[in-house]
Amino acid sequence: MGILERKERNKQEMRLMILETAKEVFIRKGFEKTSIRAIAEKIEYSPATIYLYYKDKNELFFAVHELGFDKLLEEMVAAIEGITDPFEELRRRGYAYMKFAFENPEMYDLMFISNAPMNALKEEENWNSGHKCFALVCETLQRGIEAKQLKFKEVEIAAMLIWSFIHGMVSLKIRNRFKIFNEQTEIQQLMTASLEQMIELVKA
Amino acid sequence: MGILERKERNKQEMRLMILETAKEVFIRKGFEKTSIRAIAEKIEYSPATIYLYYKDKNELFFAVHELGFDKLLEEMVAAIEGITDPFEELRRRGYAYMKFAFENPEMYDLMFISNAPMNALKEEENWNSGHKCFALVCETLQRGIEAKQLKFKEVEIAAMLIWSFIHGMVSLKIRNRFKIFNEQTEIQQLMTASLEQMIELVKA
DNA sequence: TAGTTTTGCTAAACAGTGTTCATTAAATTT
DNA sequence: AAATTTAATGAACACTGTTTAGCAAAACTA
Numbered sequence: 001m002g003i004l005e006r007k008e009r010n011k012q013e014m015r016l017m018i019l020e021t022a023k024e025v026f027i028r029k030g031f032e033k034t035s036i037r038a039i040a041e042k043i044e045y046s047p048a049t050i051y052l053y054y055k056d057k058n059e060l061f062f063a064v065h066e067l068g069f070d071k072l073l074e075e076m077v078a079a080i081e082g083i084t085d086p087f088e089e090l091r092r093r094g095y096a097y098m099k100f101a102f103e104n105p106e107m108y109d110l111m112f113i114s115n116a117p118m119n120a121l122k123e124e125e126n127w128n129s130g131h132k133c134f135a136l137v138c139e140t141l142q143r144g145i146e147a148k149q150l151k152f153k154e155v156e157i158a159a160m161l162i163w164s165f166i167h168g169m170v171s172l173k174i175r176n177r178f179k180i181f182n183e184q185t186e187i188q189q190l191m192t193a194s195l196e197q198m199i200e201l202v203k204a
Numbered sequence: 205m206g207i208l209e210r211k212e213r214n215k216q217e218m219r220l221m222i223l224e225t226a227k228e229v230f231i232r233k234g235f236e237k238t239s240i241r242a243i244a245e246k247i248e249y250s251p252a253t254i255y256l257y258y259k260d261k262n263e264l265f266f267a268v269h270e271l272g273f274d275k276l277l278e279e280m281v282a283a284i285e286g287i288t289d290p291f292e293e294l295r296r297r298g299y300a301y302m303k304f305a306f307e308n309p310e311m312y313d314l315m316f317i318s319n320a321p322m323n324a325l326k327e328e329e330n331w332n333s334g335h336k337c338f339a340l341v342c343e344t345l346q347r348g349i350e351a352k353q354l355k356f357k358e359v360e361i362a363a364m365l366i367w368s369f370i371h372g373m374v375s376l377k378i379r380n381r382f383k384i385f386n387e388q389t390e391i392q393q394l395m396t397a398s399l400e401q402m403i404e405l406v407k408a
Numbered sequence: 409t410a411g412t413t414t415t416g417c418t419a420a421a422c423a424g425t426g427t428t429c430a431t432t433a434a435a436t437t438t
Numbered sequence: 439a440a441a442t443t444t445a446a447t448g449a450a451c452a453c454t455g456t457t458t459a460g461c462a463a464a465a466c467t468a
Contacts, residue, residue, distance in 0.1 A: 007415085014416095032319070036455060046418045048457080057455065113317065115236075118380040130384040151405060156389065160373065160398045167381075168372020169364065176322040177371075180334040185360065194364045201355060201405045211444090240426065250447045252428080261426065 015053050017043055023064045027106045031061065031114055055120075061110060062120035068107040069129035072100050076136050086143035087150070091199050093140055094166060098195060101170040102188075113171050137163065151204050158202075165198055219257050221247055227268045231310045235265065235318050259324075265314060266324035272311040273333035276304050280340050290347035291354070295403050297344055298370060302399060305374040306392075317375050341367065355408050362406075369402055 021042045026034045036057060040047040054060040079096035080089045101108040110117060121127060141158045144150040152158035169191055172178055178187050225246045230238045240261060244251040258264040283300035284293045305312040314321060325331060345362045348354040356362035373395055376382055382391045 035453085037453090047455085048418060049416080051456070052416075112381060113375070113379060115379060118383070121383070126387070127383045130381065134384045152401070154397075156385070156394055157398050157401050160385075160394055161369065161401055164372035164376060164398065165365065165369040166372070167376060168368035168370070171317070171375060172368060172371060175317060175319060177316060177334065179322070179325070179331045180338045181360070181364075183330070190360055190364055193358075194361050194368065197356070197361050197365055239424080241424090251426085252448085253446055255427070256445075 011053075018050055018053055018060070019063050019067070022060050023067055026061070026064060026110070027104075030106055031110055031116060036060075058116050058120035061114075062117040065107075065110045065117040066129045068104065068111045069133060071104070071107075072097075072111070073133055073136070075100055076133060080140070085149075086140060086147050087203065089140045090144055090150075090162075090202075093137060094162070094195055094199065097166055098170060098191070101174070105174050108170065109174055112167060113174065134159070134163075149204050150202050152202065162198075162202070166195065169194060215257075222254055222257055222264065223267050223271070226264050227271055230265070230268060230314070231308075234310055235314055235320060240264075262320050262324035265318075266321040269311075269314045269321040270333045272308065272315045273337060275308070275311075276301075276315070277337055277340070279304055280337060284344070289353075290344060290351050291407065293344045294348055294354075294366075294406075297341060298366070298399055298403065301370055302374060302395070305378070309378050312374065313378055316371060317378065338363070338367075353408050354406050356406065366402075366406070370399065373398060 018039065022034070022039050025039055025042060029038070036050055037047050039060075040050055050060070054063065075096050076093055079092040083089050083092060118127075138155050138159050141150065141152065141162070142155050145152050145155065145158065150158065152161075173187065173191065178185075181187065181190070222243065226238070226243050229243055229246060233242070240254055241251050244254055254264070258267065279300050280297055283296040287293050287296060322331075342359050342363050345354065345356065345366070346359050349356050349359065349362065354362065356365075377391065377395065382389075385391065385394070
């Protein structure tokens with residue numbers, strides 16, 4: 001039955017085309033300003049067609065946000081290449097996370113700030129994309145705690161504290177709240193210094 | 205010229221009515237889902253009338269977000285009533301900030317997560333509402349540093365670190381990213397424990 | 409091969425959004 | 439009483455996400 005296979009292949013190709021176009025438009029124009037119609041025009045299909053492949057806009061952008069997690073995961077793995085010291089791992093992963101956010105602000109926004117992808121997540125499902133990244137950080141923290149290099153006792157608390165801090169910093173930057181600082185303050189520099197300070201604070 | 209005065213008064217009353225109604229609708233339905241038309245219906249005026257008092261939706265919600273800052277400021281001041289120890293001040297203000305976010309999640313969202321109010325802020329203007337709150341925290345931190353109760357040397361770094369951490373935690377909660385944790389994890393409890401851990405970490 | 413069914417797609421519409429503007433009705437001034 | 443200023447609006451514009459009836463082309467069946 002080669003026909004069915006070809007059809008399935010075409011379907012997947014179409015899904016991919018929509019997905020990549022959505023990603024491209026979304027990164028260029030931002031999530032809020034990206035319309036289904038704009039994506040449809042770019043792939044030269046009618047807007048209604050998109051709804052044959054994705055349930056709604058939230059579901060489409062959930063798929064896009066998963067692409068972001070693939071990339072982040074990759075970079076979080078690459079960040080500790082050749083490293084064995086858990087503490088150094090933590091530092092590198094902290095910087096890698098921040099770097100990702102700086103280089104892909106729109107994608108970071110969709111992944112960790114925007115409501116869209118979480119609205120597509122049904123109550124009983126769990127957030128697999130998130131889980132994988134989170135597990136990596138937890139492993140690093142766990143080893144750091146076991147090696148007594150960190151002033152933490154519980155991984156959960158450590159994970160929440162570290163993640164919240166970096167996410168807070170990055171999201172305040174992305175959503176423009178660092179206007180609160182003095183005009184001449186070099187924000188990016190201050191962010192790096194804060195991350196360094198945080199690393200210093202958790203060192204046992 | 206009593207007529208002109210009455211007119212000015214009426215104008216201010218109208219602005220206030222729009223503002224308070226906007227606040228009410230927004231807190232109930234969330235920012236994105238609050239429409240100018242819904243506010244107009246509630247005050248029994250046409251949607252166009254709102255545009256005679258506020259330039260656009262962003263400007264109206266900028267005004268609403270300022271109400272939030274008035275309240276937060278109040279609570280940040282009240283939080284340290286009768287306290288003189290800078291370290292205890294920091295703890296109380298940390299909890300007060302978190303409590304505010306918990307009790308007014310929609311308002312917190314508008315104040316610190318949503319794009320809307322910052323879009324209403326012209327490039328040359330500065331964010332006064334934010335500044336006042338920020339100054340309070342900086343004072344507390346400054347005194348803590350001077351009293352050598354904190355492991356910080358620079359207020360800017362301290363402020364960014366502490367604020368980013370609490371904001372990160374609160375915003376990850378509000379935007380549903382703590383789904384990343386185990387299902388049975390008691391998030392609110394973990395958040396308190398993390399805040400306590402953080403306070404412990406910065407203690408000199 | 410001819411007829412039937414299935415598939416993939418779309419035009420058009422629905423119900424909503426923020427925003428603008430000519431027009432009206434009322435209040436104020438002359 | 440007439441002219442002017444002001445406040446408010448109805449109706450429209452240009453969008454948005456989403457649904458649905460209908461239409462060709464492809465696939466299947468006789």
